Amino acid sequence: MVTGDGRSMYLIDGRRVMVSDLLEAGLLKAGTKLRFERKRIGDTFDATVTTAGRIRLEPDGEEFRSPSRAAMVAAGMRAVDGWRAWVVVDEKRLLDSVRQEFLDRTVSTAGRQVGDQRVHERLRQARARADQGDPERITVRELLKLWGVTDRGDQVGRIEAGLANHGLVTSPGFRAVTLDTVVTLTTPPEEPEEPAATEVLPATEDDEGGGDLDVRLTVGNLKSLEGLAFVGPNSSLEEAITTMLLNDFSQLAVLSGPRNPRGAVTWRSIAQAMHRKPGAGLADAIVHAEVVAYDRDLFDVLPALQQREFVLVTDESRAVKGIVTTADVARRYGEMATPFFQLGELDQTLRWILRCALDLATVQPLCGRSIDSFDHLAFGDYQRILENKAVWDRLGWPLDRAAFITRLNEIRHIRNSVMHFHPDAISEDTVEKLRHFTTLLHRYRTPA
Numbered sequence: 001m002v003t004g005d006g007r008s009m010y011l012i013d014g015r016r017v018m019v020s021d022l023l024e025a026g027l028l029k030a031g032t033k034l035r036f037e038r039k040r041i042g043d044t045f046d047a048t049v050t051t052a053g054r055i056r057l058e059p060d061g062e063e064f065r066s067p068s069r070a071a072m073v074a075a076g077m078r079a080v081d082g083w084r085a086w087v088v089v090d091e092k093r094l095l096d097s098v099r100q101e102f103l104d105r106t107v108s109t110a111g112r113q114v115g116d117q118r119v120h121e122r123l124r125q126a127r128a129r130a131d132q133g134d135p136e137r138i139t140v141r142e143l144l145k146l147w148g149v150t151d152r153g154d155q156v157g158r159i160e161a162g163l164a165n166h167g168l169v170t171s172p173g174f175r176a177v178t179l180d181t182v183v184t185l186t187t188p189p190e191e192p193e194e195p196a197a198t199e200v201l202p203a204t205e206d207d208e209g210g211g212d213l214d215v216r217l218t219v220g221n222l223k224s225l226e227g228l229a230f231v232g233p234n235s236s237l238e239e240a241i242t243t244m245l246l247n248d249f250s251q252l253a254v255l256s257g258p259r260n261p262r263g264a265v266t267w268r269s270i271a272q273a274m275h276r277k278p279g280a281g282l283a284d285a286i287v288h289a290e291v292v293a294y295d296r297d298l299f300d301v302l303p304a305l306q307q308r309e310f311v312l313v314t315d316e317s318r319a320v321k322g323i324v325t326t327a328d329v330a331r332r333y334g335e336m337a338t339p340f341f342q343l344g345e346l347d348q349t350l351r352w353i354l355r356c357a358l359d360l361a362t363v364q365p366l367c368g369r370s371i372d373s374f375d376h377l378a379f380g381d382y383q384r385i386l387e388n389k390a391v392w393d394r395l396g397w398p399l400d401r402a403a404f405i406t407r408l409n410e411i412r413h414i415r416n417s418v419m420h421f422h423p424d425a426i427s428e429d430t431v432e433k434l435r436h437f438t439t440l441l442h443r444y445r446t447p448a
Contacts, residue, residue, distance in 0.1 A: 016161045017099050018065060020053025025105065027098050033089040036071050036082075045074040047086065055086070067095055081188040083167060096167050100124075103165060119146055123166040126185040130168065135186040141179040143170070151179075151424035153417055172225070172316040176218040176295040179424060181225055219301055219313055220294030221423040222328045225321035230255045233262045237273075237282045240265050251310045251323060254286050258319035261312055264289040291320065298329070305329060335425035339418045342434040346411065349441045350382045351375070357395055358385075366391070379412040397444050411437055 022028040030051040046058040054063040055070040064070040067082030083096040170183040230253040254262045263286040273285035290304040290311045313322040355374045367381045
């Protein structure tokens, strides 16, 4: 959709639709009456759209930008999708339907890029399937590809906005699981059941506070929640041992059912049981197993991991679907630490080379900013300095300058990605790229 001066009214691929967008597009008017009915308990709540595009609750007059926040406050609920709760009274249709009309108009009339149109149509199809009770299942990796990205970096907010604008959520939440976990594209429950005291509800759309800061590593980020091997409490100890040997397990879950964990057996508990009681059975070797939700912060779970060496992990339905061990934690932190150390070595080596070959007076004009020490150089400075032909010639390297600078620019982008924390380890190809560049620098670190 475009205004009279040709300005795009709405950047569809970047933020959540707001009620004010619908007002500006002429799809709602100031004074429009909204109603939220909780038919299950017989409560009805009324509101009005203001000239500023806010939702004013009646009769108390409290105003909100977010339909979800307005519905939550009106009904005293902890979580609700306000777009699917509020009905436009005169038109007898959900506010969500008005939002979908807005999105369709915007994509078709604002000259959006092909990528925007493709994502919009893809999400429309996913929403239609969710409404028909046949929600689409997709890996997180495939979901990210819709937006042309390979990891959950700076584009996470953009992806969440796109899903939210089409009334979709992923189950489980795509932030808190591995890239290869299969998630369901579905709609939030209209009236979620009251959660257990220990359950953390997923964040609902809420523009009032600008959204939650969600920079964390979760238990589910470490390991897939699919394919958990287990034995039942009436299984034999020999079956448990055989399962562990066949799969090289150190621990094995014991479940009566997906939501009824009975504990676990470990090599240590098996040895202790057989030492205490010749002819011990499975029940003699079962030890307590801590059970945590997939979206729990890993830092919160580390004490239990340190004590038990493993935890059982439940999915969004509270079914036990995985097991995370101290070895998984060590592996992930190793994956995350490796590029930091490699980039640090690259930084120190480049600085050493330039300090040996050049003086500060030569370097300062090339950086484009005030530099009073070689220790203050950054990767962008290295690139600007080495792009200079006179500097390159002084190094005397038998290398192609353009190819070297291209790779250095790639390294700079890798560095920026690594320093902006997100839960996905960088690829092995990227690690190798850093390693090869370091080897090259070491070979030529002494100027000719």
